[in-house]
Structures are given as structure tokens and as C-alpha cells.
Amino acid sequence: MSILVNHLTYKYNPGTPMESVALNDVSFEIGDGEFIGLIGHTGSGKSTLVQHLNGILKPTEGSVYYNGRDVFDGDYDLKELRSHVGLVFQYPEHQLFESDVFKDVCFGPLNLGLSKKEAELRAYKALKLVGIEDDFFYQSPFDLSGGQKRRVAIAGVLAMEPDVLVLDEPTAGLDPRGRDDLLDSLKTVQAETGCTVVLVSHSMEDVARYADRILVMNNGTIVYDDKPVSVFRHYDKLKEMGLGVPEITGAMYRLRAAGFNVSTDVITVDDAVNEIMAAMGHA
Amino acid sequence: MEIIKTENLTFDYIRRDEDGNVEGITTAVDDVSLKVKPGEFIAILGHNGSGKSTLAKHINAILFPTEGTVFVDGMNTRDDEKIWEIRSTAGMVFQNPDNQIIGQVVEEDVGFGPENMGVPTKEIWERVEESLKAVGMYEFRKKSPNRLSGGQKQRVSIAGVLAMHPKCIVLDEPTAMLDPIGRREVIRAVTALNDVEKITVILITHNMDETIGANRIIVMDKGKIAMEGTPREIFSRVEELKALRLDVPQVTNCAHELRKRGLKIPEGILTDKELVEALKHVNFG
Numbered sequence: 001m002s003i004l005v006n007h008l009t010y011k012y013n014p015g016t017p018m019e020s021v022a023l024n025d026v027s028f029e030i031g032d033g034e035f036i037g038l039i040g041h042t043g044s045g046k047s048t049l050v051q052h053l054n055g056i057l058k059p060t061e062g063s064v065y066y067n068g069r070d071v072f073d074g075d076y077d078l079k080e081l082r083s084h085v086g087l088v089f090q091y092p093e094h095q096l097f098e099s100d101v102f103k104d105v106c107f108g109p110l111n112l113g114l115s116k117k118e119a120e121l122r123a124y125k126a127l128k129l130v131g132i133e134d135d136f137f138y139q140s141p142f143d144l145s146g147g148q149k150r151r152v153a154i155a156g157v158l159a160m161e162p163d164v165l166v167l168d169e170p171t172a173g174l175d176p177r178g179r180d181d182l183l184d185s186l187k188t189v190q191a192e193t194g195c196t197v198v199l200v201s202h203s204m205e206d207v208a209r210y211a212d213r214i215l216v217m218n219n220g221t222i223v224y225d226d227k228p229v230s231v232f233r234h235y236d237k238l239k240e241m242g243l244g245v246p247e248i249t250g251a252m253y254r255l256r257a258a259g260f261n262v263s264t265d266v267i268t269v270d271d272a273v274n275e276i277m278a279a280m281g282h283a
Numbered sequence: 284m285e286i287i288k289t290e291n292l293t294f295d296y297i298r299r300d301e302d303g304n305v306e307g308i309t310t311a312v313d314d315v316s317l318k319v320k321p322g323e324f325i326a327i328l329g330h331n332g333s334g335k336s337t338l339a340k341h342i343n344a345i346l347f348p349t350e351g352t353v354f355v356d357g358m359n360t361r362d363d364e365k366i367w368e369i370r371s372t373a374g375m376v377f378q379n380p381d382n383q384i385i386g387q388v389v390e391e392d393v394g395f396g397p398e399n400m401g402v403p404t405k406e407i408w409e410r411v412e413e414s415l416k417a418v419g420m421y422e423f424r425k426k427s428p429n430r431l432s433g434g435q436k437q438r439v440s441i442a443g444v445l446a447m448h449p450k451c452i453v454l455d456e457p458t459a460m461l462d463p464i465g466r467r468e469v470i471r472a473v474t475a476l477n478d479v480e481k482i483t484v485i486l487i488t489h490n491m492d493e494t495i496g497a498n499r500i501i502v503m504d505k506g507k508i509a510m511e512g513t514p515r516e517i518f519s520r521v522e523e524l525k526a527l528r529l530d531v532p533q534v535t536n537c538a539h540e541l542r543k544r545g546l547k548i549p550e551g552i553l554t555d556k557e558l559v560e561a562l563k564h565v566n567f568g
Contacts, residue, residue: 041462042433090460143298145332173378173459175330175489177528202462205533242464247492247533251555258559269533273540280546280565 002164002196003030003053003085008062010048022048024220025062030164030198035190037207037228038200040217041242046200047090049217050166053198054078054085083112086162090169092153096141101132101152104141108160119159126159127152129192130185147178151185158189165189166198171206183210208232208246208267216243229265248272255279284357286451286483287319287342287373291351294337294506311337313506314351321450324477324484326494326514329503330528335487338503339453342485343375356450371400373451374444378459380436389431389439390415390424396447407446414445417480418472434465438472445476451483452476458490466490491518492532495553502527519551534558 010023023045030036040046051057052064055071055078063070071081089095098104105126109119127137130151136144141152154170167186171179183199187210190197201207207214207228214231216224218241224231232238232245235253244250245267252266252275262279266272294312299305312334319325329335340346341353344360356372358365374396377383386392393411402410415421418438428436437457444452454473458466470493477484486497494500500517502510504527510517517524518531521539531539538552538561548561 041464147331169460173331173456173489175333175528176491176530177525178331179489202466204463242462244463247555248537251534251537251558254555254559255562258563260559260562269537269540272537273544276537276541276562277544277546280562 002032002067004065004068005029005049005052006063006065008049008052008059008064010045010052010057011060014060022220023052023059026220026222027062028215028222028225030196032163032196033190033194034196035187035210035212036196036198037211037214038198038217039202039204039207039214039243044217044241045220046217047168048220050087050168050198050200053164053166054082054087056087083160084162085164085166086157086160088154088157088165088167088170090172092157092170093141093146093149096149096153096156099140100138101127101141101144102137104152105155105159108156112160122159122161123155126155129158129189130155131181147174147182150174150178151182154182161193162195164196164198166200168200169202170199171201171203179206186210204232204244205246205248208249216241228267232267233265235264285318285354286321286323286356287317287485288354289315289317289338289341289348289351290354291316292338292341292348292353293350294334294341294346295349296337311506312341315506315508316351317501317508319451319483319485321483322477322481323499324474324497325486326497326500327485327487327503328489328491328494328500328517328529329509333503333527334506335503336455337506339375339455339485339487342373342451342453344369344373345375367400371396371447372449373453374447374449376437376440376444376452376454376457378456380433380440380460383440383443384428384436387427388424389420389426389428392428392439393424393442393446396443400447410446410448411442414442415439417445417476418442419468432465433461434468437461437465437469441469441472441476445482449482451485453485453487455487456489457486458488458493466493470496491530491535495532502529514553515551518553521550 005028008023008026012020012022038046058072096104105123106119109122186197214228215222232249235245238244248269249267252262252264255262256264260279262275266275292312292315296309296311298307327335344366353360355369358369384392390411393414394407397407397410415424418441420438458469474496476482495514500514518535521531534555538558546565552558
């Protein structure tokens with residue numbers, strides 16, 4: 001058990017006329033090594049929730065436990081928590097600042113108090129994991145393409161070797177290949193380091209392909225917490241929440257309504273192809 | 284006459300070192316000649332760094348050609364005296380709505396553009412009203428933009444451009460930061476402006492499914508136009524698109540794979556409805 005969120009409520013501006021409840025009695029557990037997709041419409045509370053996971057926001061009520069310890073207990077070292085739980089914000093490339101790529105990635109581990117050598121070793125590993133070639137190491141991060149900058153920024157968090165990696169919409173603005181490359185490298189990082197990944201996304205297609213488990217947020221509460229296939233069975237409810245199902249799942253519903261004997265428990269194109277071939281008698 | 288015309292447009296980004304010496308030159312747009320007719324809906328696809336945004340910024344006279352010429356409604360963007368007229372003829376909407384909204388109240392934000400152009404007060408209010416109605420945000424006119432969702436904010440940004448009465452709107456990845464419903468709202472609003480108001484639309488996006496309604500898709504690569512055609516023509520070329528780091532809608536991809544596995548269905552299926560029809564035909568034909 002790595003993270004336990006227990007009856008967490010968060011209010012912005014509590015006790016003022018501007019008070020608004022962003023999270024309302026949220027409870028869940030994240031196990032080691034899971035790949036979690038966190039979805040919900042804008043304003044549903046996703047970003048507020050992830051900022052509790054590494055102690056940026058403090059619950060109004062309830063608690064967050066990391067490996068069994070209450071992180072908002074007075075004597076818990078939040079700096080240490082942040083070395084275990086790495087948070088990649090939206091548009092992390094806006095936070096690049098060093099004169100070259102390699103220095104930028106070294107900044108995090110150096111800040112943790114590691115030796116220069118250890119920091120450089122980690123930076124090298126992290127840049128390799130996200131697929132940045134040596135040629136780019138000594139270039140200014142500002143001369144890279146959007147997708148490369150994004151990956152350098154993520155490497156900066158990876159170099160701190162967190163046990164939990166939380167990413168808030170990491171693929172926004174990337175081209176389709178850049179998106180696939182980034183998500184594939186997250187899957188590789190998870191497999192090679194055994195870390196837990198929490199992916200906040202607006203793309204139903206992406207979470208369907210990569211997540212082992214999906215949390216769906218609506219109006220500050222978690223409404224579904226299940227395997228992707230099971231979550232996407234709630235077609236109508238998800239639409240009401242401003243979300244939806246992957247495009248291909250929608251197509252399977254339409255085929256079924258038109259009389260084809262296909263399952264609607266399909267969330268990826270590969271599965272859809274197999275399912276349709278079987279239904280057409282070409283198994 | 285074309286609303287947008289580029290003739291052999293080339294644009295170089297020049298990198299300089301601390302002393303101002305040239306370190307390197309990147310040609311972002313390379314000899315592009317493009318014609319857009321009034322009322323067309325054009326989608327521009329291309330990977331990050333392919334030159335889409337650089338091209339778009341020329342239409343709004345934010346950037347000027349290194350070589351070649353850009354005409355907006357017959358006006359050369361090099362003509363300093365026409366620059367404000369060009370910018371009100373071709374409005375631009377960017378990716379992040381939070382960087383584009385400045386007003387404390389929705390209607391005030393939308394009125395900023397026409398006010399800045401010196402439009403009389405009475406007419407500003409008329410324009411604000413019609414623009415907000417066109418994007419379905421009129422009922423929010425007295426709200427603070429901070430209280431809106433991403434899709435709503437982005438529609439306010441579009442209304443702000445509309446209030447300047449442009450003939451053409453260029454949207455640079457307007458849905459990249461939005462949730463699924465926000466995306467649908469924005470695309471619906473943009474499609475309506477094109478259908479009803481006959482405003483020329485140039486939409487840059489990475490979401491392939493948003494381009495299905497376009498009259499024409501232009502695919503950029505290395506600063507050049509790599510492919511051009513109707514959505515059906517473009518999305519029939521699945522392998523070529525993938526080689527350009529792009530993708531096709533999931534339904535199109537599914538149909539393409541089914542074809543590879545031997546089902547006799549046409550290439551370029553764009554919607555689930557078309558997939559159903561094609562498969563019915565296989566069943567009984």
C-alpha cells in the first residue's frame with residue numbers, strides 16, 4: 001500500500017462568502033506499481049486532488065497517508081514526501097530554466113542533496129528513459145521542439161527517482177506520435193523501475209490504452225473506481241458528466257444497435273478489429 | 284478573389300549568440316503557396332515543429348515572410364498601413380484560453396477588441412451581444428471569466444475575435460487543453476460560424492476527429508505542404524499519415540485494419556455510421 005486517501009475534503013476560501021468545495025469526502029487507495037488513469041471534466045477536482053498527493057495542498061478535512069504515515073502530521077517531512085511523489089504539472093516545459101538540457105535535469109536531484117556525480121548519473125538515466133538522445137544534452141532546452149521540451153521536463157522529475165509519478169495532462173498539445181512516444185515511455189518507466197503512475201487525462205482513448213485502473217471524478221467526488229472496461233460500460237453516465245467513451249467503443253455500440261453480434265466491452269482499436277472479424281465469421 | 288493567398292512563403296527563424304552573431308537558421312516554412320477561398324473550412328495537420336503555427340501567424344501579420352508574400356483579403360501583410368485592417372480581417376484564437384482573456388466580466392472581455400478598434404459604444408454592445416449569441420455564451424455575459432470551464436472560456440475567446448467582424452478566423456489548437464465536452468462545444472461553435480455566418484475557418488489541431496467536417500485538409504511536414512485533399516482523401520492514406528507522425532480517427536484506423544485482414548470495405552471511412560453501412564454491405568453482398 002503506497003497512498004491512502006481517507007475522507008478527504010478540500011474547500012477553497014473556507015469560511016468566506018467565496019467558499020467552494022473542490023473535493024467532497026474522497027477516499028481511495030493506490031497500490032505499488034499501479035498505472036492509474038484519473039479522468040473528469042474541467043473543474044471536477046482532479047488537479048486539486050493530485051496536489052494533495054505530494055503535500056502542496058492540505059486537506060480541510062480527512063487525511064492522506066503515504067506508506068502508512070499521515071503526511072499532514074506535524075513532524076512529517078514534506079520535502080522528503082516530494083522526493084517520493086513526483087508531480088509533473090500541466091505544460092511542465094514552462095518550468096525549464098537552465099542553460100542546457102543536462103543541467104536542467106540535474107537540478108532536482110542536486111536539490112535533494114545528492115552528490116554531483118550521483119545527480120548526473122540519475123539525469124543521464126532519466127533522459128534515456130524518456131528517449132532524449134545524447135546529441136541534445138548540451139543544447140539549450142529552449143531550442144528543442146515542443147515534444148522534446150516536454151520530455152526533458154518530465155525527465156527532471158524522473159531524475160528524483162520518485163516511487164509515485166503523477167502527471168497532469170502530460171500529452172496536451174503534443175502531436176499523435178509525440179503523445180504515443182511519451183505514454184509508451186511512461187509505461188517503460190513503470191515496468192523498469194516499478195514506480196506507480198497516476199495519469200490525469202482528458203483523452204478517453206489514452207487512458208483506455210494505458211491505465212490498469214481508472215478513477216472518474218465528478219463534482220469533487222469519485223464516482224467510478226474500476227478497470228477501464230468496466231468504467232466505460234457507463235456510456236450514458238459518462239456523457240452526462242461531460243466525458244464519454246473512447247471513439248472506438250462508441251462505434252461498437254453503434255454496430256451492436258445495428259444488429260451486429262459484437263461485444264461493447266471493447267476499448268482499443270486492436271480489440272475492435274478482432275471482435276468485428278469474429279462477428280463477420282472470419283475469426 | 285481568395286481570402287488568404289500565400290505565394291512562395293518562406294520563413295526562417297534565426298538563432299543568435301550573445302554577441303548577435305548568427306548561430307543557426309531554421310527554415311520553419313519553406314516555399315508554401317496556398318489559396319483559401321472565402322467561406323472555406325480548412326484544417327491544418329502536422330507534427331510539432333512542422334511549421335503549422337508559423338504559417339498561421341503569417342495570416343494574422345504576427346510574423347512576416349523572409350521570402351515570398353502573404354495576402355489577406357487582397358492586402359499585402361507587408362503593407363504597414365493595412366496591418367490593423369489585416370488583423371481585424373483575420374482573427375486568431377490560441378491554445379490557452381487563460382492567456383487570452385483579460386476582462387473581469389465576460390461581456391467586457393468580448394468588447395475589448397472592437398473598443399480598441401474605435402467602434403462607437405452603441406455598436407460595441409450590439410457586436411458583443413451577437414458574438415456571444417453566436418458561440419452560445421450569451422447567458423454568461425455578466426459572469427467572471429474565472430468561473431467558466433475551459434470550453435466556455437475558449438468560446439469567449441472566439442466571441443472576442445468575432446466581435447471584430449473578421450472574415451476569417453485562424454484557430455491554433457483551440458481544443459488542446461479542453462475536456463471532451465469542451466472540445467465538442469468549441470468545434471460545434473466553430474462549425475456553426477462557418478456554416479451560418481460563412482466565416483472562413485482555418486483550424487490547426489492534433490485531434491484527427493475534429494477535422495472530419497472540414498472542406499479541405501492540409502498536412503504540413505518540414506515547412507512544406509506534404510498532403511492536401513478532402514478528409515476522405517487524406518484519411519485514406521493511413522500509412523503515409525503515420526509516417527508523418529500523425530494518426531487517423533480510431534474508426535478509420537479500425538476500418539483500415541479490417542481491410543488489411545481481408546474484409547472488402549472501402550478506405551477512408553470517417554464515422555461510425557459509415558463503418559456500420561460498410562459492414563452491412565459485406566454481410567449481405
